[in-house]
Amino acid sequence: MAASSPPPTGQTAPFAYQTTQLVYVTNLVSDSVSVIDTSTNTVVGTVTVGDGPRGVAVTPDGARAYVTNSDSDNVSVIDTSTNTVVATVTVGDGPQGVAVTPDGARAYVTNSDSDNVSVIDTSSNTVVATVTVGDDPRGVAVTPDGARAYVTNFFDDSVSVIDTATNTVIATIDVGNLPSGVAISPDGTRAYVTNSGSDNVSVINTSTNTVIATITITIGVSPTDVAITPDGTRAYVTNLGDTSGGVQNVSVIDTATNTVIASITVGNGPQGVTVTPDGARVYVTNSFDDSVSVIDTATNEVTGPPISVGDGPTDVAIATIGTPPPPPPSDRRGRVVSKKPLKVHERPARRSPVEGSLRPGEVVRIECKVDGHRAKGNDAWYKLASEPRGWVPARHVKVLDPPIPRCSDN
Template sequence: MTRMTRNPDIAGRTAAVFCAVAALTGLTAAPSERPGRLVYVANLHSDTVSVVDTRSGTVVDGVPVGDGPDSAALGPDGSRLYVTDSAADTVSVVDTRTRTVVETVGVGHEPSRVTVSPDNKSVYVANVGAGTVSVISTRTLAVTDTIAVGDAPLGLAVSPDGRTLYVAVAGSDSVSVIRTDTGTVTGAVPVGGGPTALALTPDGRHLYVSNLTSDDVSVVDTRTRTETGRIPVGDQPAGIGVLPDGRRVYVADIGSDEVSVISTRSRTVTDTIAVGDGPTASPSTRTAGASTSATSSRTPCR
């Protein structure tokens, strides 16, 4: 499956972005009584979600979902898993106890990323092909709002208080700021080229943005809604995560096969870790009980 933009002028500028996010898989860790025991992996080409037991290192189950599962996110209580079916324009809702799909929700074109609000009331879905974010009620499992954000929305992050949703909009090199109670875009923060992924510090005061085409990470002050710094990293940073203590940021650099480690205090890269070929997923860095999600590209730009 190859990502396509609707606007040919935008396509040239964001081609590298779609190369990195094409053919995604998603993974998310289960926040249960035994933190980290289970990990859910969305398998793009087999239309399934694998359930992995981290203690034994084995796949213990497989859940059939929609066409082209791209990413996944757990609700805060771990009872439901939400999977974006990128080729079907749907979200599969999985009951993690029975490991079955209990509902399939139609969303926008090419849903790519998904996250859940801290209060477990809303699911947010970035529709990369439609330029929108779909809002799903976890109570009714129906779309309650569709918010236009611009061309190629990708990364999502919700503030700790749940009042603000941040969306990385690759087509405009910006981060859209959405007020969640009204579903309105209240501003846009210019960042680097091709923003693809977002990570908030635990206190919600700083947002880190991986900019795929400018090879850097933007630091955004969420109070002033301004970019306060930009940190050079490896080639084509695609995934990003912040540790629970807020001291370090990990960036997956797909083009240089490494992970850049950033100190949030000095805002510099303090270490570079060589990893496998084409990394795009940040490590799962949130504490148990919080919604976690990540993405990993296996066969970009087929």
């Protein structure tokens, strides 16, 4: 990070927003997690965890990494500020995948040998629910609004959809053969599922929970994992098996056309994949040569030498640690928590004209807040930066990207 010049005499220095991005890689054989600093692409730490670590997910604030240990039937919780294990949570048999909800309150863990999903309360690091799903659940992903969790069932050729409010399965979707990885588009409208046995990717419409497209992996075998760029335009798929020419690669899918537009040769046995928050780079674990490849998304080429990690790297996740700058007004989000459609008013007053309405659970963009007509003890109102434009009572919207500035300061 470049150093900033000191302020002129008599002026106060602006707050310095400093962040570090760390990549957490589970090493299945060596029972450890390698920590990579993205600024140098070097390993800066190794954390000993349970037996057979497979999945890893990081809380939205970057403070904790949750690691599934498939052979010891538990989850290691890593404090990313110290890179030490601060808790161990017993779950089901053969835990594989893990995903954390957008609010950071819950971690969903797939247990492949007990055919269920453990739900961990991250504040207490205890299991608060167990959800029965299909045969051999592997991958799991949560929608951006936190309302649904999508779980791939490897031997059932299906995906279970869990309602996170009730922790019950509300739909089962037939997909391709031996589904493993799953990722949700940033707008929450699509789920991409890798089918390792049929060499294709199923695209699910999350509003209808039906498959609307099947993408054939033209150059690649056994698609295993998938990650989507923050702008939602590309999906990166790791192909674990060899092609006829002995090449192991990553397929790049254009999500607008749902076609493969590039194939990138990486290391031996590509398995886990993740994208940096700015969308500039993709990190891929090469499970058979104990390394991580880094892809430049602008060129779709591998940049730099492979990064040596532990034995059998499997999954990968990125933690942003530190104090990031606040998002611009149009990027601050909130989720409607009212039980009924929420009216959007022309002014911050209940008796002002209604401009439209928002459905319960809908994610909106917030520009700023003011004090307006009091609503059951809360006089704050949010000005929307997304359609329909207008004002809503703050008591009916849960902020996802705090803080919300006052309109006079915006």
